[in-house]
Amino acid sequence: MKALFTNSSIRRRLVFQLSVIAAILSLTFYLIVRVVAEQAATDTQDNILAASATSIADALYSERGTVNLELPYSALSMLGSISQDRVFYRVIVDGETLTGYTDLPDPASFPTPPNPAFSTFDYRGEEVRSVAVARSVSSAGQTVNATIIVAQTRLSLAVISSSISTTAAIVGVGFFIFSTTLSLLAAQSALSPLSRMTQSIKRRGPHDLSPVKAKLPSELVPLVAALNNFMSRLRASLAQSEDFVAEAAHRVRTPLAIVRTQAEVALRRLEKPEDRRALRQMIRAVDESSRSAGQLLDHAMVTFRTDHLLTSKVDLGDITHDTCEHLSPTAGLKDINLIVNIPNDRFPFVGDPILLQNALRNILDNAIKYSPPDSDIHIAVQNDGHYKISFSDQGRGFGDTNLNSLTKRFSRGANVSDIVGSGLGLTIADEVARAHKGRVNIRANMEGPGACVSLILPVV
Amino acid sequence: MRFAHIASSLIFLAFGPHLASAFEVEGNRIYAAPNGNVTLKIISTADINVFEPIILEFQRAHPTINIDYVIASSTELMKAIYEEDAVFDLAISSAMDLQTKLANDGNAQAYSSNATDTLPDWAKWRNQIFAFTQEPAVVVISEAAFQGIDPPKTREELISLLRDNPDKFENRVGTYDVRVSGAGYLFATQDSRNSDSYWRLTEVMGRLNTRLYRGSGDMISDVASGRLALAYNVVGSYAISRLADYPGIRIILFDDYVNVMLRTALIPRNAVHPTQSGMMIDFLATLNHSPELTKLTSLPPIDSAQLQENSAARPIRLGPGLLVFLDRLKKENFLANWVNSIEQE
Structure with a gap:
């Protein structure tokens, strides 16, 4: 039993236990009613039998030295008034049958006046209930003992008690069904705070680690307190690790900048082409490292800010324009042409401008990075029910990489192993989009090679 | 056919x-x-x-x-x-x-x-x-014998009538011999249970030298022939079936009570x-x-x-009450009383 319930639902357990209790109560009720009913029916018959026998005893008289009996009509008719059972009687005076059914057996124990003696036995093919009453009659100067036996079959008794038993059984079953239904409802209502709590936790966003504040019954308070405590520790721990990443990235970036400057200086002094090439490679590696550190910083910042958006009214066209301006020198280094197509319309949006800039910069930075030299990147801002800021390059595209996995942290395309990258760019864009109830769309370019990455945001 | x-x-x-x-x-x-x-x-x-x-x-x-x-x-x-x-x-x-x-x-x-x-x-x-x-127990009277006399409506009236006119009814009243007729015994015992007047009626009938019969049929014929002026406790259905044959008889249902067999x-x-x-x-x-x-x-x-x-x-109610008058002592006592009342010299 215990094993059966350890893993099963509380509700099932509650309902089962309540049902078992209801079944036991119903059965007890049924048995008690039956016993009481049978006893009551037997008592009723006993009382009438005793009254009948007593009235016969009262009708005994002595006449000319012999005991005589004027059998009262009511003595037998009263037995017929409540049932259609067969009736037998016998009057014994001084050991001899005076009148009645001579074969009606003597009582098992002779009654002691004034108490009647009851017994049950089979007579003429049926079970009978009999009473024996003793009476002394004085006859010719001496006292003789008379015993009056009255017996009746128990057919109507059986009918009465079976009808009461049937009623009791129906009531018992009804009670059982009723209380089982109630226990189902009770279990449901008792467990409803639990499901309410489950729902309220389910509804939370992936980064919502704030304490649960729903009103809950006292039994659940410790659980929720423990849960809240756990979440606050988790939050602290997450913040700590983000801080650590940001701190580490920051600390790495400064020395890298110094290393790069020194390397530039050294490059100017070097004559040998192979030395210069090696140094250039070093500078490029330092650039990538610095970029990765920058992205780690961005990511940490994005993670922090998406929990506490600092929103303001912005225009997406302006932000896109600024981002392109900002990155056009980088593009220029690779002779990449940024073709910006922003209509004169306004694209008003409520969002965190720093995060949005960050997202756009990372997408465009990626596009530049994977574009071949001397190519075009088309940047467009549209409003077709949603705001769509798209960046189409003429690079190598994503090959057969699973596009959904690209927004995961540190995940990179399958065909970019020759290019240094952190795999954080699209992750940052994706997180920013989600924080603004939008999404990032990644697909291959429809015309020609290359990829098209779009930031899609709802119109508010 | x-x-x-x-x-x-x-x-x-x-x-x-x-x-x-x-x-x-x-x-x-x-x-x-x-x-x-x-x-x-x-x-x-x-x-x-x-x-x-x-x-x-x-x-x-x-x-x-x-x-x-x-x-x-x-x-x-x-x-x-x-x-x-x-x-x-x-x-x-x-x-x-x-x-x-x-x-x-x-x-x-x-x-x-x-x-x-x-x-x-x-x-x-x-x-x-x-x-x-x-089938009710009825009284059958001869219309000829009752000329000028109101027929009784109750047993009390019947008792008075018989008591006051012994010359008219001497030897001319009939009833069942309850010693030999089951229906007669049943009617008589039910009468004794229903009313105290039964024993007085039996006494009066005894004094008038009442004729005793084994069955209803003979009683009805004797009323029709004029031998009897009145028959007490006749099975009603027999009397009704004879009405067509014997126009001189009349059936009376008492108002005090009528035993129905x-x-x-x-x-x-x-x-x-x-x-x-x-x-x-x-x-x-x-x-x-x-x-x-x-x-x-x-x-x-x-x-x-x-x-x-x-x-x-x-x-008459079916049930164990009917066993009472079949009790040996009860029957002996009843018949002894009845004989005492009906046979008076």
Whole structure:
């Protein structure tokens, strides 16, 4: 039993236990009613039998030295008034049958006046209930003992008690069904705070680690307190690790900048082409490292800010324009042409401008990075029910990489192993989009090679 | 044509020699059915001419059942079934007390059907005894003898009338000899239970040298012939059936109370064809559906509504109360009292 319930639902357990209790109560009720009913029916018959026998005893008289009996009509008719059972009687005076059914057996124990003696036995093919009453009659100067036996079959008794038993059984079953239904409802209502709590936790966003504040019954308070405590520790721990990443990235970036400057200086002094090439490679590696550190910083910042958006009214066209301006020198280094197509319309949006800039910069930075030299990147801002800021390059595209996995942290395309990258760019864009109830769309370019990455945001 | 058919199916046997048993048979007739394959043996207290229409009508509905109809007095019927275990499929008697004793002591089988379910509760007992007629005990008077005298309406009036006119009624009052007639004993005991006036009436009748009869038929004929001025406790159905033949008689139902005797049928324990007995009981229980049969037999069928119309009518109640007057001592005492009252020199 215990094993059966350890893993099963509380509700099932509650309902089962309540049902078992209801079944036991119903059965007890049924048995008690039956016993009481049978006893009551037997008592009723006993009382009438005793009254009948007593009235016969009262009708005994002595006449000319012999005991005589004027059998009262009511003595037998009263037995017929409540049932259609067969009736037998016998009057014994001084050991001899005076009148009645001579074969009606003597009582098992002779009654002691004034108490009647009851017994049950089979007579003429049926079970009978009999009473024996003793009476002394004085006859010719001496006292003789008379015993009056009255017996009746128990057919109507059986009918009465079976009808009461049937009623009791129906009531018992009804009670059982009723209380089982109630226990189902009770279990449901008792467990409803639990499901309410489950729902309220389910509804939370992936980064919502704030304490649960729903009103809950006292039994659940410790659980929720423990849960809240756990979440606050988790939050602290997450913040700590983000801080650590940001701190580490920051600390790495400064020395890298110094290393790069020194390397530039050294490059100017070097004559040998192979030395210069090696140094250039070093500078490029330092650039990538610095970029990765920058992205780690961005990511940490994005993670922090998406929990506490600092929103303001912005225009997406302006932000896109600024981002392109900002990155056009980088593009220029690779002779990449940024073709910006922003209509004169306004694209008003409520969002965190720093995060949005960050997202756009990372997408465009990626596009530049994977574009071949001397190519075009088309940047467009549209409003077709949603705001769509798209960046189409003429690079190598994503090959057969699973596009959904690209927004995961540190995940990179399958065909970019020759290019240094952190795999954080699209992750940052994706997180920013989600924080603004939008999404990032990644697909291959429809015309020609290359990829098209779009930031899609709802119109508010 | 109907009677031609009947005549062909009748075999009359006055005293069947094959019934060599101790109980006394008054008559026996066998009704062969057209396609008879079963013989239903009935022992009955009803005269053949009373019951014959019922048998013929029954056979019309059940043409495979022959009927062997044996007539006996109620005491002989009791003797046959209770003491001698004679084999009969149906026992029909007007002695309700003896029928009750048969059922009470285990000599009857239970039976129930839709037809018996329609009987009122007072017309059956234990599903073993089924009443099919309700026959009041009446007073029959000779109109000639009562010229100029108001007929009595109650027993008290009857007592006064008899007491005040001994010359008119001396030797001219008749009633049952309750020592030999089961119906007479039943009526007398019920009278004694219902009213204290019964014993005074018996005393008065005793003083008038009342004639005692074994059956209602002779009493009615004697009233018709003028031998009797008045007959007390006559079975009403017999009197009604004779009204047409004897225009000089009149039937009086008392206003104080009228005992109503129920003619009953039961299936004896050792019946050989209880299924066919059940069919006969169903037929008897639904006699109220055939008014032409009621006319032919003069047997009034069970009808609660008709009893309710007459507030004086008291159907004798089936049940263990009827056993009281069958008690040996009770009966001895009752008969001793009765003889003391009725036989006065």
